[in-house]
Amino acid sequence: MFRLTNINGRSAFQFDDGFVDVAKVAGDESLADPMNAIARFGELSALYAKAGASPKSSGTPGVCVPKPAKVFGIGLNYKSHAAESNMELPPAPLTFTKFPSCLAGPTADVELSGDMVDWEVEIVVVIGKGGRHIAESAAWSHVAGLTLGQDISDRKVQLGGKPPQFSLGKSFDTYGPIGPAIVSVDAFPNRDDIALWCDVSGERMQEARTSNLIFTIPYLVSYLSSICTLESGDVIFTGTPDGVGMARGRLLKAGDVIDSGADVIGALRNVCVAGK
Structure with missing residues (x-):
């Protein structure tokens, strides 16, 4: 591991x-x-x-995947989130992209772009071995590891137009905190059942397990590779469970602290600040 x-x-x-x-x-x-x-x-x-036997040094982790060629996002991948969004379950993975410049470290500030910015905690896949037409049965062998992410979303930009602008609304600088590390797949007791959660200013907002994903991680890797060649370092945000702010009528404001966590992987802590 x-x-x-x-x-x-x-x-x-x-x-x-x-x-x-x-x-x-x-x-x-x-x-x-x-x-x-x-x-x-x-x-x-x-x-x-x-x-393990080497002397250890201190430091602050930065972006664990600093220069991915592609950053995919998967929408409505938990039944509970689709229900709170009043949307039908997708027949295939609802896929969008986040621009790589949105990625930020596990303790980076989130620079709010407005008053309709939301949180979305997610397990994030990091591709290690690229490929095209990867079989679902072989997908895990192409995964370098898993990390944790927040798919921060400006709902006004994302949903304000017809058709919606998922990629733009989710790609502001700092809108993709990930980390604190990429953890090898063999470190998880059950790689298909990982707990994740999100607190905002001390209040638990989201809590779920990846066993509740509609489209599993192997399916997502296989599906995406059937369309485009996956490359080492590509990143896949696998979807968020229910509990987002838009459904609660409570969105992010300057001073909010987003604490995100996942079994084995660890935690993110991101403070919201007014945008420039």
Whole structure:
């Protein structure tokens, strides 16, 4: 198993007591690039085990996937969220894209673009081995690991027009906090049943398990690869459960603190600030 993050632009292994530079453990400076480390995910478990005995350093994790070629989002992938949104269940994954420039670190501020900004906690897939027409049965072998994300959404931009503008409404800078690390699939007791939750300013808003996904992670990997070639470092936000602010009539404001968590992966803490 391994936990891979980004400290000051360099690949780092995350441990309970600090971080270890991946390239230094490997004796291979090419692994300093987080995107190269993701592409070589098959080597990381052995290096992580070796790094356990190394001295640890402090640091603040940045974006664990800093330069993905593609960032996919999946809408209405929990029945409970489709119901609260008053929308029919999609016959196929409702797919949109988030521009890579929206990604932010696990403790980055969220710069609010207006007064209709919402939270959406999600498990995020990081592709390690690319491919086209990936069989559902083989999909997990193409996954470098999983991380946690917030698909922050400006509902006015997203839903204010006809047709809606999902990609624009979800792609403002800072609207994709992810982290704190990419966790290898073998670290999860059950990779198909991961708990996730979201609190806003101390109030529990969302809580679910990925066993309730309509379209599973293997299905999403297979489906997306049937349309376009998946590449190492591509990111898939797998969908959010019920409990979003729009359904509650309570949206984000400056000063709100978004605490997101998932079993095994860890936590995000993002403070909302007024946009520039």
